[in-house]
Amino acid sequence: xxxxxxxxxxxxxxxxxxxxxxxxxxxxxxxxxxxxxxxxxxxxxxxxxxxxxxxxxxxxxxxxxxxxxxxxxxxxxxxxxxxxxxxxxxxxxxxxxxxxxxxxxxxxxxxxxxxxxxxxxxxxxxxxxxxxxxxxxxxxxxxxxxxxxxxxxxxxxxxxxxxxxxxxxxxxxxxxxxxxxxxxxxxxxxxxxxxxxxxxxxxxxxxxxxxxxxxxxxxxxxxxxxxxxxxxxxxxxxxxxxxxxxxxxxxxxxxxxxxxxxxxxxxxxxxxxxxxxxxxxxxxxxxxxxxxxxxxxxxxxxxxxxxxxxxxxxxxxxxxxxxxxxxxxxxxxxxxxxxxxxxxxxxxxxxxxxx
Amino acid sequence: xxxxxxxxxxxxxxxxxxxxxxxxxxxxxxxxxxxxxxxxxxxxxxxxxxxxxxxxxxxxxxxxxxxxxxxxxxxxxxxxxxxxxxxxxxxxxxxxxxxxxxxxxxxxxxxxxxxxxxxxxxxxxxxxxxxxxxxxxxxxxxxxxxxxxxxxxxxxxxxxxxxxxxxxxxxxxxxxxxxxxxxxxxxxxxxxxxxxxxxxxxxxxxxxxxxxxxxxxxxxxxxxxxxxxxxxxxxxxxxxxxxxxxxxxxxxxxxxxxxxxxxxxxxxxxxxxxxxxxxxxxxxxxxxxxxxxxxxxxxxxxxxxxxxxxxxxxxxxxxxxxxxxxxxxxxxxxxxxxxxxxxxxxxxxxxxxxx
DNA sequence: GTAAAAAATGTAAACGATTACAAGAACATC
DNA sequence: GATGTTCTTGTAATCGTTTACATTTTTTAC
Numbered sequence: 001x002x003x004x005x006x007x008x009x010x011x012x013x014x015x016x017x018x019x020x021x022x023x024x025x026x027x028x029x030x031x032x033x034x035x036x037x038x039x040x041x042x043x044x045x046x047x048x049x050x051x052x053x054x055x056x057x058x059x060x061x062x063x064x065x066x067x068x069x070x071x072x073x074x075x076x077x078x079x080x081x082x083x084x085x086x087x088x089x090x091x092x093x094x095x096x097x098x099x100x101x102x103x104x105x106x107x108x109x110x111x112x113x114x115x116x117x118x119x120x121x122x123x124x125x126x127x128x129x130x131x132x133x134x135x136x137x138x139x140x141x142x143x144x145x146x147x148x149x150x151x152x153x154x155x156x157x158x159x160x161x162x163x164x165x166x167x168x169x170x171x172x173x174x175x176x177x178x179x180x181x182x183x184x185x186x187x188x189x190x191x192x193x194x195x196x197x198x199x200x201x202x203x204x205x206x207x208x209x210x211x212x213x214x215x216x217x218x219x220x221x222x223x224x225x226x227x228x229x230x231x232x233x234x235x236x237x238x239x240x241x242x243x244x245x246x247x248x249x250x251x252x253x254x255x256x257x258x259x260x261x262x263x264x265x266x267x268x269x270x271x272x273x274x275x276x277x278x279x280x281x282x283x284x285x286x287x288x289x290x291x292x293x294x295x296x297x298x299x300x301x302x303x304x305x306x307x308x309x310x311x312x313x314x315x316x317x318x319x320x321x322x323x324x325x326x327x328x329x330x331x332x333x334x335x336x337x338x339x340x341x342x343x344x345x346x347x348x349x350x351x352x353x354x355x
Numbered sequence: 356x357x358x359x360x361x362x363x364x365x366x367x368x369x370x371x372x373x374x375x376x377x378x379x380x381x382x383x384x385x386x387x388x389x390x391x392x393x394x395x396x397x398x399x400x401x402x403x404x405x406x407x408x409x410x411x412x413x414x415x416x417x418x419x420x421x422x423x424x425x426x427x428x429x430x431x432x433x434x435x436x437x438x439x440x441x442x443x444x445x446x447x448x449x450x451x452x453x454x455x456x457x458x459x460x461x462x463x464x465x466x467x468x469x470x471x472x473x474x475x476x477x478x479x480x481x482x483x484x485x486x487x488x489x490x491x492x493x494x495x496x497x498x499x500x501x502x503x504x505x506x507x508x509x510x511x512x513x514x515x516x517x518x519x520x521x522x523x524x525x526x527x528x529x530x531x532x533x534x535x536x537x538x539x540x541x542x543x544x545x546x547x548x549x550x551x552x553x554x555x556x557x558x559x560x561x562x563x564x565x566x567x568x569x570x571x572x573x574x575x576x577x578x579x580x581x582x583x584x585x586x587x588x589x590x591x592x593x594x595x596x597x598x599x600x601x602x603x604x605x606x607x608x609x610x611x612x613x614x615x616x617x618x619x620x621x622x623x624x625x626x627x628x629x630x631x632x633x634x635x636x637x638x639x640x641x642x643x644x645x646x647x648x649x650x651x652x653x654x655x656x657x658x659x660x661x662x663x664x665x666x667x668x669x670x671x672x673x674x675x676x677x678x679x680x681x682x683x684x685x686x687x688x689x690x691x692x693x694x695x696x697x698x699x700x701x702x703x704x705x706x707x708x709x710x
Numbered sequence: 711g712t713a714a715a716a717a718a719t720g721t722a723a724a725c726g727a728t729t730a731c732a733a734g735a736a737c738a739t740c
Numbered sequence: 741g742a743t744g745t746t747c748t749t750g751t752a753a754t755c756g757t758t759t760a761c762a763t764t765t766t767t768t769a770c
Contacts, residue, residue, distance in 0.1 A: 049468035051756035075430030113404035279634030
């Protein structure tokens with residue numbers, strides 16, 4: 001309601017001077033600066049964001065596009081992004097519930113001119129190309145399949161994490177290890193599956209994989225576990241492609257009267273905060289989710305600053321094994337290092353932890 | 356990069372016509388509409404958000420100010436807000452980490468002209484006035500103390516929920532009931548404490564309150580529980596002012612070798628998703644957190660639409676008791692209704708549930 | 711005190727859209 | 741064919757800033 005003109009009139013100067021005062025330009029006399037500042041404060045003036053970014057073509061805002069803000073994973077990602085953005089003086093323009101390509105396009109269009117760059121959670125395998133963006137528009141993809149596309153991509157070491165976890169289960173003597181898979185066509189899910197298969201293959205058990213479908217949520221984990229328990233020979237260990245499904249599986253096992261880990265070992269992926277409070281505490285592949293958001297934000301900020309002189313890069317965030325009770329891990333003292341966990345275990349940085 | 360002018364030139368019309376086509380105005384000939392539409396699509400034109408909202412003075416964006424995006428509570432609130440906003444064609448401009456008044460002011464200023472209204476999480480008791488907002492600017496306060504101030508305020512039935520939970524513990528025979536309090540000066544914490552005291556008083560136990568400090572996080576709950584266990588006579592039941600502290604307390608009790616609920620009953624507040632997966636499952640006062648966000652968004656949208664013709668209102672979201680194992684509740688079959696849970700239990704809508 | 715240099719301020723043109731108003735085109739009526 | 745309607749389109753002002761450039765004021769040097 002109070003514009004720069006009002007301030008200018010009240011202070012007896014031109015709008016240019018007010019603008020300069022507000023932007024800390026050094027070519028304005030100290031006395032005028034004080035007078036203008038005082039008037040501005042008295043009138044409660046704040047510069048109009050839209051007007052400002054129209055002329056400067058900077059918005060101090062990062063856009064975030066999510067399939068859906070649901071579950072601990074996404075909220076942690078946002079937290080990481082927001083904290084980083086905030087530290088650099090940026091806001092977040094969030095838009096969720098974009099499940100198909102056209103919804104993403106719509107959201108992209110409506111964010112045009114309101115953001116300096118975009119972080120898109122794009123976990124779909126098949127459609128790698130985010131469409132219709134003006135070439136050179138700063139963009140970071142999260143959880144996208146790494147391809148030769150000219151984008152900045154941040155992913156998690158899904159393959160390595162899954163591989164290491166399954167190797168650990170193998171090293172504990174398990175031979176019938178089942179996986180509850182993630183969403184079909186999801187990049188993370190695909191990589192985790194690949195890690196599972198790879199680990200089994202490296203132990204010469206490639207043909208004895210036991211794979212059941214899941215959808216990354218608790219109820220599908222519950223159902224999947226029941227499917228597994230109905231088999232004539234039940235698996236001795238279950239690796240769920242994320243913690244939510246592991247939680248569902250845990251319920252199913254409990255209901256079936258089976259002890260974890262004595263009767264069936266269980267492990268998850270993500271290491272959400274809840275994992276350590278379950279009974280038994282859930283072994284999981286730890287992902288520093290908020291760091292994922294932080295990396296994405298930093299990458300995007302770099303792209304925004306450099307603009308044309310910015311080269312695209314694919315970053316992979318390391319994962320860590322977190323061994324708790326649910327997988328029947330050895331006692332802390334005899335805990336193998338990542339290297340020593342068995343011939344099949346590949347290194348996952350930075351280190352294996354026991355919590 | 357592509358502006359309305361480019362489209363106009365390429366289509367051989369004036370910018371006005373392009374604008375009309377884009378806004379679905381009906382006073383443009385069908386053939387021109389098609390031609391312009393086609394050119395716009397071919398050029399990949401999207402209207403510039405800042406320019407648009409400068410002239411229309413609408414942004415299709417709601418601002419959200421949070422003290423910090425941390426924990427399940429906040430992310431659930433955001434989810435509720437975002438889903439509602441999205442359903443009405445609005446985006447969310449989020450800004451977090453505003454712990455003191457001046458940080459909030461800064462954030463408010465930098466959002467000016469980028470949002471149509473604001474939702475502010477303002478849980479501080481002492482500073483009731485959100486400062487420096489142009490009078491009549493649409494604003495909804497979340498979790499603020501309800502006062503006679505001319506704001507829209509959405510709160511949770513903290514008092515009623517705490518009152519009911521403590522009454523329930525009383526009805527189970529507990530007489531030494533302790534509370535782990537929330538953050539000093541926080542409105543929610545204060546109301547929950549008031550409910551605790553009220554329930555004890557109504558049972559004639561006003562003088563035997565056992566109150567220890569807490570900070571709404573797990574570690575403070577852990578410490579608080581240890582303080583309680585160090586007393587010569589230890590409480591038979593602990594009511595934590597939120598679930599995070601209850602989780603911390605649970606760890607402490609477990610470490611002390613005490614069984615829950617046999618040795619000490621435990622209850623929390625919020626009913627975060629994790630609560631039902633704890634061992635024992637945690638009894639809690641259920642708050643529909645995302646509904647809280649939804650209500651706030653709806654309220655704000657109403658204020659934005661009506662602008663001047665909008666009257667302020669204070670809304671309180673009901674809470675529900677959720678009785679699980681941790682408080683040693685009676686068996687499901689004999690579960691008392693809200694009304695029947697004892698003479699001291701006041702009604703909390705809509706119903707008491709057993710999960 | 712005057713001229714030149716330096717500092718402070720003002721003027722006005724952007725930025726990219728929307729929209730009241732004016733004007734032109736098409737069509738019907740007589 | 742002139743006139744009046746009705747459609748369609750164009751012209752130009754506007755939103756609230758920033759900033760290049762012009763202009764005024766102050767300072768400095770003589």
